Amino acid sequence: MEATKSKIVVHDVPPYLRVYHDGTVERLLGTAFAPASLDPSTAVSSKDILLHPETNLSARLYLPPTTPASKLPLVLYFHGGAFCISSSADPLYHSMLNSLARRARALIVSVDYRLAPEHPLPAAYDDSWSALLSLSSSSPDPWIAQHADFDRVFLAGDSAGANIAHHLAIRAGGTAGRELGFGISGALMVHPYFWGEEAIGAERENPVFKAVVDGWWRFVCQSDKGCDDPLINPFVDGAPGMEGSGCGRVLVFVAGNDILRERGRLYYKVLCESKWEGKAELFETEGEDHVFHIIDPTSQNSRDLLQKCADFINQE
Numbered sequence: 001m002e003a004t005k006s007k008i009v010v011h012d013v014p015p016y017l018r019v020y021h022d023g024t025v026e027r028l029l030g031t032a033f034a035p036a037s038l039d040p041s042t043a044v045s046s047k048d049i050l051l052h053p054e055t056n057l058s059a060r061l062y063l064p065p066t067t068p069a070s071k072l073p074l075v076l077y078f079h080g081g082a083f084c085i086s087s088s089a090d091p092l093y094h095s096m097l098n099s100l101a102r103r104a105r106a107l108i109v110s111v112d113y114r115l116a117p118e119h120p121l122p123a124a125y126d127d128s129w130s131a132l133l134s135l136s137s138s139s140p141d142p143w144i145a146q147h148a149d150f151d152r153v154f155l156a157g158d159s160a161g162a163n164i165a166h167h168l169a170i171r172a173g174g175t176a177g178r179e180l181g182f183g184i185s186g187a188l189m190v191h192p193y194f195w196g197e198e199a200i201g202a203e204r205e206n207p208v209f210k211a212v213v214d215g216w217w218r219f220v221c222q223s224d225k226g227c228d229d230p231l232i233n234p235f236v237d238g239a240p241g242m243e244g245s246g247c248g249r250v251l252v253f254v255a256g257n258d259i260l261r262e263r264g265r266l267y268y269k270v271l272c273e274s275k276w277e278g279k280a281e282l283f284e285t286e287g288e289d290h291v292f293h294i295i296d297p298t299s300q301n302s303r304d305l306l307q308k309c310a311d312f313i314n315q316e
Helices: 003-005 093-104 123-134 144-145 160-172 175-179 202-206 208-219 263-275 301-313
Strands: 009-013 019-020 025-027 045-052 057-063 074-079 107-112 149-156 184-190 245-256 280-286
Touching: 009 208, 019 160, 045 093, 045 123, 057 093, 057 123, 057 144, 074 093, 074 123, 074 160, 074 184, 093 107, 107 245, 123 160, 144 149, 149 160, 149 202, 149 245, 160 184, 160 245, 184 301, 202 208, 202 263, 245 263, 245 301, 263 280, 280 301
Parallel strands: 074 107, 074 149, 149 184, 184 245, 245 280
Antiparallel strands: 009 019, 019 025, 045 057, 057 107
């Protein structure tokens, strides 16, 4: 009887995972592992480091070819996956970040934050903030100590990771930012995962898919506000004002076929119309869907997106 119960699905979150009666989580995507190494195609070196033993928080570092005295932009990267799948060792992210590190000549720290449902939100946000704080610790990793330029620190991420980047930028702009010891130069937000209870724009054309996306969020965040929780909907009453963003520049990417595109466009509009004193830019790729640059990194549109990221990082 117990063996039968263990196979009963109590939560089905397509296409990401299933949760069984005995608490077992079966992830259907984002479970592959790529070892840290020297990448022969980009000559970028990577390694895994432990940031906080208490929570087992780790990160993967990417270092492009450089000289001993080189100071490089420091990019803190947050992977996507609806807060419930993938990792810093996902081969798709590993390949993309090798390419970005080489193009941007940047030191990248890819954060392996904890995932729901084993670690419901706000665990991912807490881990990501802890990772940001750790960058300027008294004993940082030698790559960071030797090569990081703390006058050029960037937050970056795609989908759920872009959502995290937004919330960290807001936090860095408040009193908590005094803990950092450095400023945030900019934020790269690729196909940001924002949502809301009420459908807007093209979301109204596909109520079935709208309901599916609703279910993703309600699974990872047990909030009585549902998809109007400020963590997923930065436009609702009670959400921190955009003017509080603690970074000087923001680049928002949207894809023309992505159901999340309306929220990305709205985010850019609200940010520009707020009292925030930074500079924002919107870059839209027509004919592409959500995180296409992760799924097919060899396409011309993917290469263009990564080059746009690299140019943003190195903009004077």
